[in-house]
Amino acid sequence: MKRPVPKVTVQRLPVYLRCLESLSTGKPQVSSDEIAEMAGVSSAKIRKDLSFLGSHGVRGVGYDVEHLMREIRMELGLTRDWALVIVGMGNLGRALANYGGFAERRFQTVGLFDNDPKKTGTMVHGMVVEPISTLKREVAARGATIGVIATPAEAAQEIAETLAVSGVRSILNFAPTVIKPPDGVDVRRVDLSTELQILTFYQTRNFAD
Amino acid sequence: MKRPVPKVTVQRLPVYLRCLESLSTGKPQVSSDEIAEMAGVSSAKIRKDLSFLGSHGVRGVGYDVEHLMREIRMELGLTRDWALVIVGMGNLGRALANYGGFAERRFQTVGLFDNDPKKTGTMVHGMVVEPISTLKREVAARGATIGVIATPAEAAQEIAETLAVSGVRSILNFAPTVIKPPDGVDVRRVDLSTELQILTFYQTRNFAD
DNA sequence: ACATGTGAAGCGCTTCACAGCG
DNA sequence: CGCTGTGAAGCGCTTCACATGT
Numbered sequence: 001m002k003r004p005v006p007k008v009t010v011q012r013l014p015v016y017l018r019c020l021e022s023l024s025t026g027k028p029q030v031s032s033d034e035i036a037e038m039a040g041v042s043s044a045k046i047r048k049d050l051s052f053l054g055s056h057g058v059r060g061v062g063y064d065v066e067h068l069m070r071e072i073r074m075e076l077g078l079t080r081d082w083a084l085v086i087v088g089m090g091n092l093g094r095a096l097a098n099y100g101g102f103a104e105r106r107f108q109t110v111g112l113f114d115n116d117p118k119k120t121g122t123m124v125h126g127m128v129v130e131p132i133s134t135l136k137r138e139v140a141a142r143g144a145t146i147g148v149i150a151t152p153a154e155a156a157q158e159i160a161e162t163l164a165v166s167g168v169r170s171i172l173n174f175a176p177t178v179i180k181p182p183d184g185v186d187v188r189r190v191d192l193s194t195e196l197q198i199l200t201f202y203q204t205r206n207f208a209d
Numbered sequence: 210m211k212r213p214v215p216k217v218t219v220q221r222l223p224v225y226l227r228c229l230e231s232l233s234t235g236k237p238q239v240s241s242d243e244i245a246e247m248a249g250v251s252s253a254k255i256r257k258d259l260s261f262l263g264s265h266g267v268r269g270v271g272y273d274v275e276h277l278m279r280e281i282r283m284e285l286g287l288t289r290d291w292a293l294v295i296v297g298m299g300n301l302g303r304a305l306a307n308y309g310g311f312a313e314r315r316f317q318t319v320g321l322f323d324n325d326p327k328k329t330g331t332m333v334h335g336m337v338v339e340p341i342s343t344l345k346r347e348v349a350a351r352g353a354t355i356g357v358i359a360t361p362a363e364a365a366q367e368i369a370e371t372l373a374v375s376g377v378r379s380i381l382n383f384a385p386t387v388i389k390p391p392d393g394v395d396v397r398r399v400d401l402s403t404e405l406q407i408l409t410f411y412q413t414r415n416f417a418d
Numbered sequence: 419a420c421a422t423g424t425g426a427a428g429c430g431c432t433t434c435a436c437a438g439c440g
Numbered sequence: 441c442g443c444t445g446t447g448a449a450g451c452g453c454t455t456c457a458c459a460t461g462t
Contacts, residue, residue: 008431010410014403015387022362022386031443040387043443044433051445059439059444076406077413084405095304101385101402146408153231170408172401176310177231178224178249186411188404192381193310194223195397196293197285199355199379201219202395204286217453240421252421253455260423268422268461 005075009049015039016046017072020065031062078106083144085111085168087159088151089119089129092174096150097125110142111135115155132159139166146170153177160187214284218258224248225255226281229274240271287315292353294320294377296368297360298328298338301383305359306334319351320344324364341368348375355379362386369396 019038023030032050036043050057053071057063073079084107086093096102097112112129114120120131130138139147147163149156149171156175163171164182171187173179181187228247232239241259245252259266262280266272282288293316295306305311306321321338323329329340339347348356356372358365358380365384372380373391380396382388390396 005410006431010407011403013410014400014406017406018385018403019387033443038387040389042433044435045431047444048432048446055445057444060442061440062443075410077409078406082405082409091304091307095300096401098300099401102405105402105406107402107405145412146405170412172404172408176227178228178247180249186408188408190399190401190404191223192305192308192399193314193316194220194227195381195399196291196311196316196355197223197226197287197314198219199381199395199397200286200291201214201222201284203354203379215453242421251455253457254453256422257424257454264423266422269420270462271421 003052005052009052010076012039012041012045012049013072013076016049017069017076020069020072024065024069026065028065029058029062030065030068032057034062081106081108082146083108083110083142084146084148085109085113085135085139085142085144085163086148086150087113087132087135087163088149088155088175089114089116089122089124090150090152093148093150094124096148096174097127107146110144111138113138132162135159136162136166139163139168144168146172148172148174149179150174160185212261214261218261219285221248221250221254221258222281222285225258226278226285229278229281233274233278235274237274238267238271239274239277241266243271290315290317291355292317292319292351293355293357294318294322294344294348294351294353294372295357295359296322296341296344296372297358297364297384298323298325298331298333299359299361302357302359303333305357305383306336316355319353320347322347341371344368345371345375348372348377353377355381357381357383358388359383369394 016039019035032043032046035046053075056071086097112124112127113132113135114129115132120129122129147168149159151159153175156177156179160171160179161182164185173187173189179187225248228244241252241255244255262284265280295302321333321336322341322344323338324341328338331338356377358368360368362385365386365388369380369388370391373394382396382398388396
């Protein structure tokens with residue numbers, strides 16, 4: 001069995017990768033049962049998911065940890081660096097700019113932008129905050145293909161379109177609104193209030209999931 | 210058609226609610242086509258989703274905006290206030306503490322916690338940061354049933370268990386690790402690196418979704 | 419006339435259960 | 441013998457298409 005990799009599998013691969021990294025300095029082999037335990041999914045799902053990357057396990061033994069990590073990284077496009085810009089330097093934008101987890105995984109922040117003159121020119125995480133007016137030019141010049149939107153809801157759609165025409169092909173949207181994806185651009189939404197509301201739905205009913 | 214509400218529907222209800230709020234001061238009726246356009250889903254899905262809340266639309270006309278918002282809020286448990294605590298006052302934890310979007314939607318932050326003596330005692334968003342040693346007592350005392358974890362990965366599981374025994378029933382986990390849900394606790398994960406890695410998967414392949 | 423509500427068909431993911439293979 | 445890889449069955453969600461109701 002090979003491609004195409006199901007959407008849901010793509011969403012789980014990063015989780016598996018992190019689990020593998022967390023035991024990297026242990027024994028060289030790992031079974032689907034062990035990954036399943038760490039990742040909180042069934043072992044059948046693990047095996048099915050991994051089978052989409054080709055058959056890299058050894059029957060009766062398990063998977064070679066290092067090899068499997070390489071396979072997953074390759075699948076996710078993590079064998080190269082990715083340049084990203086963050087737009088919106090409010091609380092969340094600054095937190096994202098200062099978040100160390102990006103660089104570790106080959107995501108390089110190459111620009112920070114905001115429209116507020118009180119913020120432009122200030123330093124965040126060792127970078128100067130630039131005005132939105134320069135966004136289009138600088139995204140293109142620096143070759144950023146990922147944009148992170150952390151602006152108020154009202155600004156998000158316009159920023160998304162500016163990013164799109166500047167060469168950005170993937171957008172991670174933290175603004176509390178739905179963005180209509182510009183042509184050729186993939187948008188993912190991360191919404192804090194939404195997550196809390198999902199939790200209260202289930203808490204109201206006294207059962208999980 | 211009535212209950213139970215499918216998981217995927219629960220995940221979309223908060224989005225519909227936000228769309229409705231954004232046109233609240235417009236005309237009193239809205240069609241499934243209009244909601245679909247705003248929310249970025251098909252109108253058939255809208256109608257099916259809303260049918261799980263009961264039939265509140267008027268054929269040939271659409272849905273009453275105010276009435277529909279009430280129905281969704283009731284379904285999501287948003288007719289009462291919810292007390293939450295945030296654990297971990299790093300960049301992300303502070304950003305969450307300062308995020309205005311929670312209070313607007315009836316989520317009250319009643320405690321901020323961190324283990325670092327340099328942080329405890331300082332003020333964040335008008336609240337004193339307290340040490341983890343007081344977490345258990347204070348969560349119970351203040352009746353928080355939602356916990357937000359913004360700690361490093363290593364601390365997340367233990368914090369989750371402390372929260373659980375203190376009365377927390379829902380956890381929103383921002384730590385870059387998978388938490389094994391304590392008994393009776395619902396855990397949702399928000400993971401920035403994971404989201405970026407999903408985007409690079411598709412960007413590597415030149416197609417979205 | 420028009421938009422909802424919904425059976426039924428279609429589709430994709432999960433789970434099962436075991437064949438395959440080291 | 442143990443664990444992977446995988447057809448097949450099962451399940452849940454989406455989409456279709458139109459009956460229903462105002």
